[in-house]
Amino acid sequence: MLPAAAFLKQVSIASFQIAPIFLFYGEELLYLRDCWDALRVRLQQEGLIATDSFDADASFDWQVLQMTTQSGSLFAERQYLRLNLPKGNPGTEGTAFIQQFCVRAKSNPDMVLLLFCEKLDSRQLKSKWVQVIEAAGLVVQAKTIERAALPNWILQRAQNYGLSLDAAAAALLAERTEGNLLAADQELIKLSLSLLPQATQQIGAEQIANSVVDQTHYQLYALSSAVLQGQRLNAAQILQRLRQEGVELLVVLWLLSKELRLLAELQFCTEQMPLAQAFKQCEIWSINQGDYRQALARGLGQNASRYLAQALQLDVQSKGLVPSSGEAERWSALHQLVTQMAS
Numbered sequence: 322m323l324p325a326a327a328f329l330k331q332v333s334i335a336s337f338q339i340a341p342i343f344l345f346y347g348e349e350l351l352y353l354r355d356c357w358d359a360l361r362v363r364l365q366q367e368g369l370i371a372t373d374s375f376d377a378d379a380s381f382d383w384q385v386l387q388m389t390t391q392s393g394s395l396f397a398e399r400q401y402l403r404l405n406l407p408k409g410n411p412g413t414e415g416t417a418f419i420q421q422f423c424v425r426a427k428s429n430p431d432m433v434l435l436l437f438c439e440k441l442d443s444r445q446l447k448s449k450w451v452q453v454i455e456a457a458g459l460v461v462q463a464k465t466i467e468r469a470a471l472p473n474w475i476l477q478r479a480q481n482y483g484l485s486l487d488a489a490a491a492a493l494l495a496e497r498t499e500g501n502l503l504a505a506d507q508e509l510i511k512l513s514l515s516l517l518p519q520a521t522q523q524i525g526a527e528q529i530a531n532s533v534v535d536q537t538h539y540q541l542y543a544l545s546s547a548v549l550q551g552q553r554l555n556a557a558q559i560l561q562r563l564r565q566e567g568v569e570l571l572v573v574l575w576l577l578s579k580e581l582r583l584l585a586e587l588q589f590c591t592e593q594m595p596l597a598q599a600f601k602q603c604e605i606w607s608i609n610q611g612d613y614r615q616a617l618a619r620g621l622g623q624n625a626s627r628y629l630a631q632a633l634q635l636d637v638q639s640k641g642l643v644p645s646s647g648e649a650e651r652w653s654a655l656h657q658l659v660t661q662m663a664s
Contacts (some may be wrong), residue, residue, distance in 0.1 A: 322455065325352035325463040332359045339367055339433060340458035341426030342419075344451065346409065346438035347463030350571055351502035353437065354640060356461055360435070364401050369433060374403040376637065383414045390422060390432050401433040405637050409438040409445050416450040423457035437640075439633070466502065471495040475505055479524075482513035489526035497529075503572050540566075544573070544659070545580055549612035551619050553663040560659050564652055573655060574636050577662070581629040587613060588622030621662060631658050 323331075325347065331337050345356050361371075375386055390402065411419060422434060436454070445451065454460055466474050472491040479486050486494070498504040512524065540559055547556035563573060583603060590599035596617075600610050616622060635654050 322460045322462055325349070325356050325461055328356055328459075328461045329359055332356075332363050337363065339364065339369075341432070342423060342434045342436070342454050342458035344436045344438070344454045344458070344460045345463060346441045346460075348440045348465045349463040349502060350575060350636075350640070351506055352463035356463065357435075357437070357640070364433065367399070369399045369401045372400045372402045374405070376405045376407075377411065377415060378407075381415075383411075383418045387418055387421070390434065391425075399431045399433070401435060403435045403437065406436055406438050407633050407637060409441045411450055416448075416453075419450045420453050423453050426457060437637075466500070468495070468500050471500055471505070474502070475509070478506060479509055479512075482509050484509060484513055485523045486529075487523055487525050490524050490529045493526045493529045501572065501575055503569060503575060507569055507572065541568070541573070541576055545576055546612050548577070548659060548663045549580065549616040549621070551615060551663050553660050556659050556663040557656060560656060570639055570648070570651060570655060571636065574632055574639070577658070578629060578632045578636070581625045581632065581662075584613070584616060584622045585625035585629070588617065588625060591617065591622070628658065628662055 325345075329352075343360065345353055347353065373389055375381070377383075377386075386402075386404065406415075426432070441451070451460065472488065472495045475491040475494050476486055476488075479491075494505060494508060498508060540563055544556060544559040544563065547559055560573065564570075583605070587599055587603045587605070590602050593599075594602070596614075600613070605613055621628075631654075635651060635658065639651055
């Protein structure tokens with residue numbers, strides 16, 4: 322098993338060997354995106370061409386995937402195929418397919434299979450299908466960076482955009498983006514564009530304070546509060562402003578998904594203990610408890626899993642893991658999700 326950061330270093334080295342099968346999993350969306358981008362470039366450099374992309378939901382027909390991978394040897398070009406497995410559970414049929422694919426890969430190196438998952442728990446990581454992939458290919462973990470390590474990550478990431486930040490600037494940017502790597506990366510891109518051609522100068526905390534506007538930060542959490550309180554119209558208006566300001570759809574999805582997971586956990590705890598104790602168990606501060614009380618009263622906690630499934634579907638579409646409509650349609654779907662949650 323390889324951390325995403327290590328994989329990103331290795332995939333650019335000339336001696337890197339293309340495995341017949343890759344599994345990428347984890348909570349950090351930016352690392353999943355970077356790993357996919359880097360591997361796609363390497364695959365194309367090696368002469369592989371993209372084929373189909375599949376989303377393995379509960380009704381997925383694994384026979385279709387088997388036929389597609391077996392037909393790869395009929396073509397002169399080497400190919401790669403993407404499979405999104407959001408729940409990390411291929412089932413009996415999917416496990417059998419993965420095992421068969423890994424056996425066939427020894428005699429048919431012309432097809433490369435890429436699997437993408439969300440977070441896998443310890444039980445899933447010990448499952449047969451993961452162990453088979455690890456034996457035949459490569460398993461890469463996109464793990465969330467600890468808050469204490471985020472300033473150093475920002476310092477290194479800034480170099481990718483020709484920026485030099487001092488320690489105080491990196492710490493302030495880490496604080497304002499609250500550990501969200503997608504948001505931090507977006508702010509670094511904005512800085513690199515706004516500061517050119519002065520980007521070679523070292524950036525200090527004062528420059529971060531002036532450039533990285535808190536308005537977006539506040540509006541993101543204003544959106545969260547409006548959704549929890551059931552302010553449907555207000556939530557829709559905030560979402561529109563965020564889009565106009567250039568906030569990535571994935572950043573908004575990250576925020577909504579975080580709230581839905583917390584609500585699902587809170588709902589479960591309230592069924593086992595008093596609400597006050599549940600708030601403590603879920604580490605929800607008193608200043609925010611009023612919002613969550615209203616959300617629970619409206620039944621949002623009971624429906625959290627259903628909305629989280631919608632957010633996941635939109636997430637994989639936005640990352641290009643499955644065929645999807647254009648960006649405007651995805652924002653429309655996000656608008657529908659926000660108004661449903663706030664209704």
